[in-house]
Amino acid sequence: MDRDLSPQDKKDLDKFIKFFALKTVQVIVQARLGEKICTRSSSSPTGSDWFNLAIKDIPEVTHEAKKALAGQLPGIGRSMCVEISLKTSEGDSMELETWCLEMNEKCDKDIKVSYTVYNRLSVLLKSLLAITRVTPAYKLSRKQGHDYVILYRIYFGEVQLSGLGEGFQTVRVGVVSTPVGTVTLSCAYRTNLAFMSNRQFERSAPIMGIIVDHFVDPPCSGQRPATMGHPCNYRAPDEEDGFAGVQDSQEVCTTSFSTSPPSQVGCTRSFLASFTFICFCLCPAALAGADLCHPAANPNQVLHAGKEGGVLLVPAYPPHGADAHLTVEHAPNTPGSRYISPDITSTRDDGRRSASPTDPVEALNAFTRKVGAFVNRPVTQITAASLDLPFAAFAPRGLGSEENDPMVQPPDSPPCPSPLQASLHSQGSEGSGPQDDFVMIDFRPAFSKDDLLPMDLGTFYREFQNPPQLASLSLHISSQSMADDLDSLPEKLAVYEKNIDEFDAFVDMLQ
């Protein structure tokens, strides 16, 4: 099949398909970030805009896509899929859509790789931009926030559509014929949005009102259904961020086309010579090395507020002890895929930015220290002491530590409730638990002083905390007054009619 394709064409075609796959992932994930995308047109070619389209590259997304591809290309029987799912603040999740980049055996030997295939891939990307705004998940993603977030997961291999529920619809974005096969891009999306999560049936009885399945599962347990992904959320990386490995492998694309007829081989060569590339090797080992992904590290999605483009941050979920929520597992039968649920809170930007790790692995580890909902962290590397989070006592402590996990084996004394809750239980008490004896503590309002006035603010507050109801507001009196009002109405009306000239003069004065 490839024997009619020149080595240079084959190399170019592989490159086009690879970068098309990466750009496809970028377009899909960026369309699910939750806000409008805007990129500028440029009359001069910049050299880095593949397919002549301004599509920004989110480094984390590129990193995940390259990891999923693991040096392979989408090919016959090897599809690249981007799964978009929704996850609520309570931990329920639902797959919304799956975008598939596939290739079949139907070849077009006569098609020009360097021109026609490239331009058609560009048109296909434009179609993807249009279709990603049309599927139902787009509206959901625009409204993500407190109640739910949108996650993405990239995997390579066999397409999995079972999570989309019954009656899912398929839309074909487009096809591009190439000399080695036909590239097809399609989307299967859920139509039944009634919330049915498998997890609801697997959940055990909640302990202290907190859902058990928020806790850490041992890596590679394979027991829980793998439904997590990355949040569709982004921060503009700082210069110290450790994604140098990914950026080094980026290529410059300087497209230059020839207006000569395609039959002239000489002109074709001159056109091909005008492509300039940073030295790039398709060797899988090199790719893996370029990613610099330490096996024990968990590439986390580090999130700051976007510097430009204003990506909406998903607000941090209300803190409760079960927010440490991690899974790292390899999905069965899908080599190269990972389910990662990263951190989505980013309230401690300063602490993170001050770290300037030289080693990308350390950078990744540094990123994992912020714990919030959906964070994925290696339990062997992070201790609760190194974390700065509310209810740190309930953060999982290590692998197989369920017996020590306070959320699974609750401690004898209940957690300290919020100060507000405490004040409701006992007047003037602070910080006492509901099961402890009441301790009377002098209520000391802020800014109060004892020696200034005979009656200080606290005394005043206590004395007038429960004032009697106003007389006019009581039903008995109000009904009486209403009856009196009704009786006196005719007299009042007579008076007003008598003085009508005065009223008119008053109104005229106001105008």
Place this chain on the structure above:
Amino acid sequence: MNCRSEVLEVTVESRQVEEAMLALLHTILLHRSTGKFHYKKEGTYSIGTVGTLDFDCDYIDFTFARVSSEELDRVIRKAVSEFKDALSNSGSDGMGQISLEFYQKKKSRWPFSDECIPWEVWSIKVNVVNLANEQERQICREKVGEKLGEKVINVVEVINRHEYLPKMPTQSEVDNVFDTSLKDVQPYLYKITYQITDSLGTSVSTTMRRLIKDTLAL
């Protein structure tokens, strides 16, 4: 060469006409625009970059991606605005059709003027309805959004058949194929025309051909 013709039909409320037309016309033009060509020596050329921009409709529950070019947007908005005004003036239950035609010029010998040969025509038929209350308007808002989504899928399906496209021109012939008047992007040569019919289905005015963009004064 036969001209490819596609017809799309939408039913909208009067205040939704503008955004519905913008959504479809911009979606088509997104696929039919390239970056600016820069010709070099040795018969090669490079292509600029096309940016995209998401637009949220106010009267329709819909967002569409368009080419990030204010010049192009101004031209399309002007044409759609004229169409909308013509529709409003024709009566409340008017129907109309706006057409986006892509053509290429063929040089003719003097004294004959250049010939415009269309190679793709998109016709969007619009039925304008009146709604009685806010609840109906809200339902219409969502329904029209879904319908526009279906139309976008139709457009994408047609375009990805990869049927006839004009051959890439040499530098001397680029103005016969592309509209090179814009600074940042380069759509294929196109013209937008519209036609209004009243509720009886008759043409109340002659077809008004408005040449919105032409690089050569004829």
